[in-house]
Amino acid sequence: MKLPDFNDFEPILDLRRQMAAKKQGHFELFDPERHLTGEERSRLENSGRLVQIHQLRLLPDRTLAIKNGRVVVFAQAHTKGAKQHFHVANCSVLTSSVEEQWIATTCQSSPFPVLNSHKRRSLSVCSECLTLLGYKGFSLTRNRRIRYSEQLLRHFELAEFFKTYPLYPVINAQLIIGSKEPAIMESNNNGRLSRRRR
Ligand SMILES: [Zn+2]
Numbered sequence: 001m002k003l004p005d006f007n008d009f010e011p012i013l014d015l016r017r018q019m020a021a022k023k024q025g026h027f028e029l030f031d032p033e034r035h036l037t038g039e040e041r042s043r044l045e046n047s048g049r050l051v052q053i054h055q056l057r058l059l060p061d062r063t064l065a066i067k068n069g070r071v072v073v074f075a076q077a078h079t080k081g082a083k084q085h086f087h088v089a090n091c092s093v094l095t096s097s098v099e100e101q102w103i104a105t106t107c108q109s110s111p112f113p114v115l116n117s118h119k120r121r122s123l124s125v126c127s128e129c130l131t132l133l134g135y136k137g138f139s140l141t142r143n144r145r146i147r148y149s150e151q152l153l154r155h156f157e158l159a160e161f162f163k164t165y166p167l168y169p170v171i172n173a174q175l176i177i178g179s180k181e182p183a184i185m186e187s188n189n190n191g192r193l194s195r196r197r198r
Pocket of ligand 1: 086087088089090091092093094126127128129
């Protein structure tokens with residue numbers, strides 16, 4: 001009997017991706033306290049989840065997560081006609097409105113789902129979050145960067161953003177304190193740290 005080559009067998013490869021098992025023999029036991037279930041992930045994507053700031057996980061790179069999945073958030077309250085933004089990081093808008101209720105989602109494009117409402121909400125990215133992350137060199141204060149940054153803001157795509165900051169799963173990371181730009185080191189399978197290119 002000839003067995004299939006499991007390194008090239010799509011059902012197994014798919015299972016390995018779901019388990020975030022990058023190498024053979026590597027897997028992490030599912031822990032519902034720390035890992036999003038399939039149902040939670042689909043709810044985040046399709047309707048969003050109501051949260052308060054303290055329920056979000058602040059990752060060392062200053063992006064936001066629920067359990068092991070990155071999220072974007074926007075305020076639940078909305079004044080008609082007012083321009084509203086979604087946030088991808090722990091900017092001062094979030095930290096100054098801790099009492100506010102927020103909707104966290106993994107939806108990758110505006111308009112965003114608003115819980116059970118049939119009406120979605122059109123939002124643009126928060127420039128302060130992009131400044132905080134230095135996303136692609138974003139800066140609205142450095143003269144030589146302003147025009148470029150305005151373009152970046154106008155054409156910002158979450159799907160592109162999540163190529164730099166993967167949505168799921170978030171790998172355990174730690175901040176190297178003291179470095180000028182926060183260098184994110186990720187544990188590889190041996191528990192050693194390796195520098196991630198940004
Ligand atoms: Zn923000």
